[in-house]
Amino acid sequence: MTLGTSANQYVVQIVAGLGSGAVLFLVASGLTLIFGALRVVNFAHGSLYMIGAYVSFSLAETIGFGNVTFWLTILMAGIAVAAAGTFLEVFFFRPIYRRPLLTQLLVTFAFVLIIAGVVRAVWGAQGESTTSPPFLRGGVRVLDSQIPKHDFFFMALALVVAVALWAILYRTGLGRTIRAAVSDPELLGLSGANVRVLFTGVFALGCFFAGLAGAVASLQGAIGPGLAVDAIIRAFVVIVLGGLGSLSGAFIASFLVGVAEAVGILWVPQASLAIVFAVLVIVLAVRPQGLLGTRTA
């Protein structure tokens, strides 16, 4: 391997890693936001992301995936998933906030199973190949390689979402209430805020981003029933690494994990997964509050 091709490979992998890290952030931001406010680790978050992917696939088949309908499609996928999330939260998650940890985790895991079966029944077990809208087809030439345009689109979207989230959280009254809920939901409840409705709102917001992430993930060319479990495990790694409940931590950790996975494949392809989990374990054992979290274990 000459130095030139090596450097080239690294650039390609790093950009690809930033792209997948951006999608990861869209998933993980919702998960960490929901954990921060509701204190529930939602295993079904990856499944909601998968619903977003399949809904956008079906919508694209119906209304097409043009330069305009694309935006409509991903927006509708986000809204559909937010609606599904609201349904889950109101009817199934509300009763478990004060229940034992085991009940919480297994109730959310039950939806991983339920949604997996439903998705397989509706869309089949084989997976589907997906297309991109015209403006995102093809690649951009970087050094000697073609880098898919959608990777840059993912990064732009992640930045927009990050800025939007920041603006909502730090520049609006609603955001102040959400942040108060993250730091102490009980105190907020005592101060008269309607915590129930707020929780539902936070949940729906998190699910909207999961749906959005699922919708744009279909730009990578294929979707399948394995998306849910894959996404939730990687999102767990990200939110733990960044610090449970920390959005900025999740932002940094998403790109770290995305790039580390992509570059790891160049070094030791078989061990790349093991490395990710080893990092997760070390962080949890040594610094359970994660990179940017403040809460102690």
Place this chain on the structure above:
Amino acid sequence: MSEFAQRWSRLPGREVLGRRFETSAESRRVADRGLWVLGGILIVLTGLLPFFASYDRLLLVQQALYLGLLALSLNLLVNTTGLVSFGHAMFFGLGAYMVGVPFAKLGWDPLLTFGLTPVIGAVSAFVIGLVVLRGKELYFALLTLGVGQLVWATAHGWQSLTGGTNGTTGVFGPEYLSPFVHPNRLYWFIFGCVFVSTAILYVITRSAFGDALRGIRENRRRAEFVGLPVKRYELAAFVIAGTFGAVSGGLFVLGETQIGSSQIDWTRSSIALIVCLVGGIGFFLGPFAGAVFYIFVFDYIIEKTVLWDTVLGIVVLAVALAFSGGLVGAIHWLLAQGAALLRGSRPRAEARQAVSAEELEEVHLPSLADLQQAAPARVEVSGPPLLAIEGATKRFGGLVAVDDVNLTVQRGSIHAIIGPNGAGKTTLFNLVTGLMQPDAGRIVLDGGDVTGMTPWRLVRRGVGRSFQQTNLFWTLSSLMNVVLAGSAARGEASRLVGGHSTDVQARASELLGLVGLRDFANAEARELSHGDQRSLEIATALAVESRLLLLDEPTAGLSPTETKAAVALIRKIAREQELTVLFVEHDMEVVFGIADWITVLHRGSVLADGTPAEIRANPEVQRAYLGEVEEEAAS
């Protein structure tokens, strides 16, 4: 901590049976016996299965046996110890590869390597436990998930060794069955191994050690303050669970002749949890019921509908949200209803005869007159001090909570610490009992330096403690609260076989009588009234056979009558048993009523130290403390 206790007090498996359906205690006892008879019959039938079941059925039951053992070992963590592990399949995997890989690569005898599965399980669980037990509750769950995935990813990625997802499929040829000659013998071998493992786990669950684990589940801090080395016990439970998890993995390879990485990932760990939950988490054999349900029902459903995992999810949801007793809970309930019908009485009518709420509100202390009579004259305060605090200092950031405090507590005295809120009283207690480490200074107990010693070691050296907020093993009976404390303080709670010694049990009954709770020995601690809980707290602190008893506001939240009774009780016990008592109290009537010696703390320093008469006369104290109290009272 108390929130955690309350969460656990609503442990699945208890509420449905105990409350919602209101079967009488008598019917429940009949149902308990019925469950054991039913369990015994089913175990015998399972052992005799090859004589009457088809080969296909036999294979399915065999699968339920390994899965059941995996879930049963997990239940020791989840139900008994209160540790929710999301990575238990890793031990299953380690045991399975222990058998599969040496056979595939080196041709080692599977039976020989199977004999090593408990060893690899125990050793790996010990190492992994040291890491994952650093996390509590959710963090423990995530850590086990992470380590489990690390094991999975290693097996998945290391294809040359394990074969990855495809696994070591069909590594065992027909010659492998040779030691068993016939499939029935293989079945009996597996049944025998599962039976022996289950029996061992049963003995452990019923032992003094099992009670200690339940104590840790209910209240970690209390457990440490009755002298249980909590971390070691949790690690021991983790090692036991890992050992039998590995055995179940080894059996899987013997039975199925293959192992692939997809059988050990986190979804498999979740399945093991689901099996526990669906079977009935509060029942010892629940995991086997769950395993049979899982294997058979899904063998059936998976052929009928593509929605098989949706069905499983709905079952999990229903059990978790609505019927937390699971399958065995349902059977138990039916048996209890049947028993009630047979005895010709309706269960609802009986339920009303149970102890009424009003009765629970009373405090059950011995009568005041007896206590005052029993209290002998004041003890002479002399000899070397039992406890000496030398220059103890504790800072929290910029705040100096305890500032160079020197204090001696005489043997046999009743010593009060008073001072306004924020004076550092509780922090000083925390330093003495090992909950916190002083930044400077020494704590000397009976001439020996005990600075920085862990709470459970201090308990074993005779330092007992009650807390300002009631701190009990909430869902254990009153008697068990006291028994466990006595057993732990003597270092007998580590017994894996057999219960608590008769000595400890007799002493516990005596103590319960002493605090007036004899009639409530079998009531759960959370069911007692607040006053009774305080009494139980004192009995627990006494059961550790302490020489030095630290009581943090023993009368907090009690009515004036209750306070008088509690004070008389403390005084009586202290005098009779030659205990040294150090207590924090706000109620001046209590303090001046029973203390031989009073230390006044103010802003972290000792303001005054002397007999009650000296303190009462001290102008500085009046100005700095008593005055403040009066101002508070006036405002």
